[in-house]
Amino acid sequence: MLRAAAIAERAGVPSVSIVTTPFMQQAGVVSKGVGLPSLPIAEYPGVPMTDGSDAVARKVEALLPQLVAGLAGARDTARPAAAEPGPRDVVQRGSLDEIQEHFHRNLWSDGLPVIPPTLARVERFLEQTRRRPDEIIGRLLPENRAATVWSIAVNGVMAGCRPEYMPVLVAIVEAIAEPIFRVEDAGSTPGWEPLVIVSGPIAKRLDLNHGQGVMRVGRQANSSLGRFLRLYLRNVAGLRIPPGAGDKGSIAGSFNVALAEDEDAAAALGWSTFGVDQGFTRDDSVVTVQSVVSVSPPIYSAGTRALDHVRILAEVFGGACGYWSSIGMKYARWEPLLVLGPSIARVIADDGWSKDDLRRYLHEHVTITAQQAETYALQVGATSYTLEAHVKAGVLPAAYAASSDPERPVPVFVQPDKIGILVAGDPGRNQSKGYVNNHIQGGRVSKTVSA
Amino acid sequence: MTNPEPVYDVVWPLAPSAAPAGSLAARSPDLSGKTVGELWDYLFKGEEMFPLIRKALETRYPGIRFVEFEVFGSIHGRDEQELAATLPGLLRKHGCDAVISAVGA
Numbered sequence: 001m002l003r004a005a006a007i008a009e010r011a012g013v014p015s016v017s018i019v020t021t022p023f024m025q026q027a028g029v030v031s032k033g034v035g036l037p038s039l040p041i042a043e044y045p046g047v048p049m050t051d052g053s054d055a056v057a058r059k060v061e062a063l064l065p066q067l068v069a070g071l072a073g074a075r076d077t078a079r080p081a082a083a084e085p086g087p088r089d090v091v092q093r094g095s096l097d098e099i100q101e102h103f104h105r106n107l108w109s110d111g112l113p114v115i116p117p118t119l120a121r122v123e124r125f126l127e128q129t130r131r132r133p134d135e136i137i138g139r140l141l142p143e144n145r146a147a148t149v150w151s152i153a154v155n156g157v158m159a160g161c162r163p164e165y166m167p168v169l170v171a172i173v174e175a176i177a178e179p180i181f182r183v184e185d186a187g188s189t190p191g192w193e194p195l196v197i198v199s200g201p202i203a204k205r206l207d208l209n210h211g212q213g214v215m216r217v218g219r220q221a222n223s224s225l226g227r228f229l230r231l232y233l234r235n236v237a238g239l240r241i242p243p244g245a246g247d248k249g250s251i252a253g254s255f256n257v258a259l260a261e262d263e264d265a266a267a268a269l270g271w272s273t274f275g276v277d278q279g280f281t282r283d284d285s286v287v288t289v290q291s292v293v294s295v296s297p298p299i300y301s302a303g304t305r306a307l308d309h310v311r312i313l314a315e316v317f318g319g320a321c322g323y324w325s326s327i328g329m330k331y332a333r334w335e336p337l338l339v340l341g342p343s344i345a346r347v348i349a350d351d352g353w354s355k356d357d358l359r360r361y362l363h364e365h366v367t368i369t370a371q372q373a374e375t376y377a378l379q380v381g382a383t384s385y386t387l388e389a390h391v392k393a394g395v396l397p398a399a400y401a402a403s404s405d406p407e408r409p410v411p412v413f414v415q416p417d418k419i420g421i422l423v424a425g426d427p428g429r430n431q432s433k434g435y436v437n438n439h440i441q442g443g444r445v446s447k448t449v450s451a
Numbered sequence: 452m453t454n455p456e457p458v459y460d461v462v463w464p465l466a467p468s469a470a471p472a473g474s475l476a477a478r479s480p481d482l483s484g485k486t487v488g489e490l491w492d493y494l495f496k497g498e499e500m501f502p503l504i505r506k507a508l509e510t511r512y513p514g515i516r517f518v519e520f521e522v523f524g525s526i527h528g529r530d531e532q533e534l535a536a537t538l539p540g541l542l543r544k545h546g547c548d549a550v551i552s553a554v555g556a
Binding site: 001002003004005006007008009010011012013014015016017018019020022023026027032033034035036038039040041044047048049051053056057060061063064067068071072073074075076081084085086087088089090091092093094095096099102103108116117118119122136139143144145146147148150151154155158179231235236331332333381382383384385395440 | 456457458459460461462463464465466467468469470471472473474475476477478479480481482487488490492493494495496497498499500503504507508511526527528529532534535538539542543547548549550551552553554555556
């Protein structure tokens with residue numbers, strides 16, 4: 001919203017933006033990031049979604065002087081930004097405790113102790129890549145900092161990564177810098193968290209866990225790669241919870257450890273691996289990053305036929321996705337991820353099902369009513385949203401407006417081909433788990449890992 | 452005797468700012484006769500706010516007119532990045548002298 005205002009200002013058209021009180025600090029971060037720290041704002045007090053029509057009218061009336069002042073009288077008042085340290089500048093000298101304290105005070109850590117990023121440590125990371133330290137991988141909004149190779153190394157050190165992880169760290173940042181990932185929305189209120197998926201030979205080389213406890217903190221590569229990304233989002237994208245600003249995740253969650261697939265198990269089934277599904281070969285080392293906004297319960301399924309399992313998967317994974325699917329429908333790009341336990345995948349594959357068969361089954365059998373879809377979207381803030389209008393606009397397929405019956409079922413999974421399926425977890429148990437992503441925010445992006 | 456605690460010289464974990472320099476557009480002190488574009492993210496009751504704003508400003512500023520939000524589409528939707536590229540042209544096409552962008556929540 002402020003980004004649109006900034007585009008208008010740069011086109012010579014004055015703007016004023018309506019921002020609610022709880023978002024004023026985030027607005028400050030965004031305004032600086034777009035290079036117009038004085039962007040005029042009219043502050044709407046409170047939370048529109050819990051205001052009745054009378055309150056909205058009263059508050060809009062109160063906004064008018066600010067709107068007029070913004071459009072007719074605003075001028076640049078920001079002072080030039082203070083000079084910032086260069087990459088090799090030593091910003092603090094001290095003991096381990098003093099370094100931790102300095103980083104906490106400056107909001108440079110995630111609240112956990114960090115490994116002190118000394119020049120020597122950073123250089124050991126840089127030795128693992130042919131990229132120049134000052135190479136810019138991309139620009140990360142909302143704070144809009146240049147994602148340099150140097151900054152990747154510094155945050156990799158801090159997160160407890162090993163130097164040999166550096167090519168993976170670079171690939172992670174390449175992924176989140178892609179426009180389709182929309183890192184600028186990584187501080188949105190759903191509080192989604194990126195999930196890193198490592199595919200191909202690099203996963204074994206770095207000793208990533210793909211088996212029992214795969215999503216638990218405890219294996220260095222899985223844990224520190226996940227931690228790195230959260231630290232990088234804080235320090236370079238500028239997504240900090242209070243006392244910082246920029247990250248408005250309402251309740252949010254902690255970082256996900258990196259996920260790896262049991263690729264040998266997948267291949268033994270005759271299934272493509274996740275990396276291959278993303279368009280690569282099994283010999284390619286690949287990093288994929290996507291958002292995760294919530295996780296299903298553990299999905300236990302038993303039986304000797306595929307249907308015994310897919311029925312439960314549809315019920316529990318589909319159920320976990322159901323509420324949020326309204327947002328998936330609104331944006332019509334939605335990429336939930338299903339992590340199948342190896343024993344479950346074995347039964348499904350042995351019964352002759354491909355991954356696409358499973359996707360098709362989920363698409364055909366998981367539905368909510370049209371009324372639920374529109375009601376759920378309304379709760380989030382989509383106050384004018386209807387399925388019919390989205391069909392008319394070409395965002396959704398015609399099936400979503402097949403009738404005007406509010407009780408008509410509509411598919412939870414808008415695009416079945418976007419359902420990610422991956423084999424991992426405890427081979428000695430019959431459990432799967434689903435990961436719900438945050439529609440177009442944190443779209444799935446894959447990058448090759450190379451030195 | 453214990454070893455002295457190590458001392459660390461550490462570097463900055465942030466990265467250089469890439470925010471482009473810029474300044475606000477020039478303002479006209481009077482909105483009378485001006486054309487105001489409505490940019491909306493299709494969220495948080497903008498459909499209630501914009502008609503109220505229109506009505507209030509029309510009574511205060513003779514000749515003010517509005518290019519309603521439907522003309523631009525959502526500024527926070529699936530096509531946000533495409534819209535960002537075309538927005539300056541759309542503002543020119545519709546003769547917008549100013550815009551109101553909403554709702555940040």
